[in-house]
Amino acid sequence: MAYIIDLDHVSVTFGDLHAVSDVTIKVEKGDVYGVVGYSGAGKSTLVRTINLLQLPTAGTIEVAGTTLFKDGQAQVTSKELQEKRRNIGMIFQHFNLLNEATVIDNVAFALKHSDLDDDAIEAKCYELLDLVGLKAKAENYPVQLSGGEQQRVAIARALANDPEILISDEATSALDPQNTNQILDLLKRLNKELGLTIVLITHEMDAVKKIANKIAVMQHGQVVEQGKLRDVYLRPKAELTRQFVGGSLAAAETLKAFNLGTLGENEQLYQVVFSAQTVTKSVILELYKQVGVDVSMLYGNIEVLGDEPVGTMFILVTGDEQQQAQVESLLKSYQVEVTKVDGGILA
């Protein structure tokens, strides 16, 4: 499998500071890859190595079939790098538009080295502005726009050269919730309609939850956890991930509040995860009817991950080992994911 972005054992060192240590991230075409972590975790430094805005100290970087960095040095000339960068759009927290240029000139700036003639460039700019819903503001200056509008201009500019990849560096962090949602919806639409691969850096879990399909969690320059959003989200392993996910933290706190102490004999706690297709079945009733076990529901929650509603339940099943095995296989037959949870979580 060829990856569109392949960061292999990448490190970035500033003097004694290890901003990024030995990070490996592989992004497939069409992914929306969320990189989360607190500020100073090395997220921005890491993604800046994708377009070599930041030269790594070690590692290999391959983007869309080209090796950009290997064996401690860049593998492309500065001219080749400029060409390559046009295939990697980037948007920023503070938009970074040219304030002395009109909206349309900001977009046209990205097309300065394209093969299109002036008329075609103008047409393309209007097309891009239409895509982000700002055609009417083409002749305005950036300061006359709201933050969300400025970010949409920045997106139009980033997409001007029809890139395959878009890097979003905290692009919604300076925006209010309404504008944040608009931008995220736009990014999601671009991902679906244009097949754009997106790398989304953020410290807001909600943004990732909304549009990402994969996620890496960073701390002190290292990736502490990565994988499919659903897996990482529903069963976070690292403590930091738990903090970010929050949801499972809430579950743990709720379970503690029951004050059940330890599990009794023949009692088993399960985490049950179900998605849209399976919610309609009254699974718990079936457990009682078919296996004859006692089921108490201790915690339940439904989250929307990407487009998909995903439910999580913690259930306490009372039954012998054989019945427990039956419970597990029955749940699996309903395409419900089931995991045994150690009773220690209740204490």
Place this chain on the structure above:
Amino acid sequence: MSELISKYLPNVANLGWTGDSGWGTALFQTIFMTFWPAVIGGLLGLIFGLALVLTKDGGILANRAWFNLCDKIVSFFRAIPFIILLAFIAPFTQLVVGTQIGTTAALVPLSLGVFPFFARQVEVALESVDRGKVEAAQALGSTNWDIIFDVYLSEARSELVRVSTVTLISLIGLTAMAGAIGAGGLGNTAIAYGYNRFNNDVTVVATFLVLILVLIVQLVGDWLAKKLNHQVR
């Protein structure tokens, strides 16, 4: 009008309009000595100011050796008092324009006197351009020339006009000293024909004319800087 001047400002009238000591001659010399050094020193200052920002650590052409070289040159010329610079570079002036005295000779030290001042001002103006804009341009695949013209110079244009105004006014001040090497100008009129001969009316009128020049530069500069600025709502 001319009768009034003859009556109340006799020494002013005596100098006449044309001729070596004439007001018209002095005014022309001052403008001449402001214009060319503004062009030459301005260009030099812009190049050095740009070089300082681009070669600085973290700049798009970061290079410590070049930065240090530019920085030292600017600091060196900035450190020499102008009146001494006039004499100090006289041999060089001879080499460039073929004479050490007169209005044309003054163009050389004036250009060299104003460029380090302008270079520092340009440096500050260009540093006001957010690093993020440069980074965004790099991410778009812009060339270094794009970044110099479309990001640095274009984004800082209003600030550049503002510092040019300040520099131009300071240059008008420097021309007054050029009288020391026989370059004439309004400053020379004020000192040589006014102060030295106890003709206070000449000094006052010469000062007044310099003030008008400064005022025109200031007003045009402010207007242009405002017109070019789209940074605030």
